[in-house]
Amino acid sequence: MSDSEPKEIETLLEEIPLNLLKEYMDGNDIKGKKTNKKVAVEAILEHAQKKGESTFIKELEKDALKMALEEMDKKVESESKQKLAKSFKSHFSKQKDKAKYFQECSLELLTKFLAALGMEEDSSKEEKADAVMEELLITGLKLGFTAMAKEFINDVCDALKISKSGTKKACVNRIIGQSYPHYLEANTPEKEEREKNDITKIKEGITFEDLYQFYAEELVEFAKQNGLKKTGSKKIMCKRILKFLAGDETTTKPLKPGQRHKKKKGGKKRKADEKEGEEKEDKEEEEKEKEDKEETESKKKKTKK
Known part of the structure; x- marks a missing residue:
């Protein structure tokens, strides 16, 4: 694999020193063994997946929740977004193979799922399903890194030999971008949150x-x-x-x-x-x-x- 190719997320995280992985786990209340780097990475990814799924469900619009429940052949018994989200979360959590679940969703529903994750994907149904799964993990990882102090993020950047300049958000995107390049694009050029008027x-x-x-x-x-x-x-x-x-x-x-x-x-x-x-x-x-x-x-x- 050439240096220009993105690294697998597991490989990327394993390049982070164990003491920093432990600190990440402590900072995000992640349970699990911290004596082995591989085990620590697995625990971090599992936590990120769950965190991403939870955030994803909260961001879903009412029409997406109703459509999701209908495609699961579940009765839509309420118009309340809160109750719809609770119902979908309950049924979604029972899906043993999340990747398979998304593959079986309609193209329209997948588009709504991606919109909830802040993504637009002009691609096939299969690619959209993969994109949803990917973004769930990314969302969880971003939340996990964002929960840490800037000093910690700087140490991770040093360990990965990437720039630690700019805001914490920019650095987190840079870290994630080592495995998911579209997050590197978000920092090029790195802009302020909003442009000032003259x-x-x-x-x-x-x-x-x-x-x-x-x-x-x-x-x-x-x-x-x-x-x-x-x-x-x-x-x-x-x-x-x-x-x-x-x-x-x-x-x-x-x-x-x-x-x-x-x-x-x-x-x-x-x-x-x-x-x-x-x-x-x-x-x-x-x-x-x-x-x-x-x-x-x-x-x-x-x-x-």
């Missing part, structure tokens, strides 16, 4: 819809840079910024000391009073929006009648 693009002419695409903290940063009030909901922040861009610097900026209240004893102002006043304005604006919305909905109902 607040310099907030200029006159921007629409409310485009402005609303910015994250709340980005709107607050823009307000801070331009001396605007930073209180209120995201919707209010957007409206305030649009008013500011249109030239309104009176209602969009916080009042200066002495503008709102008369001076207190000793000539000192209380900032808390000013903040309270601003928050009151925002609250009034939010209430007005709510009233307008309710009035619009009321008119719609009357129109339908």
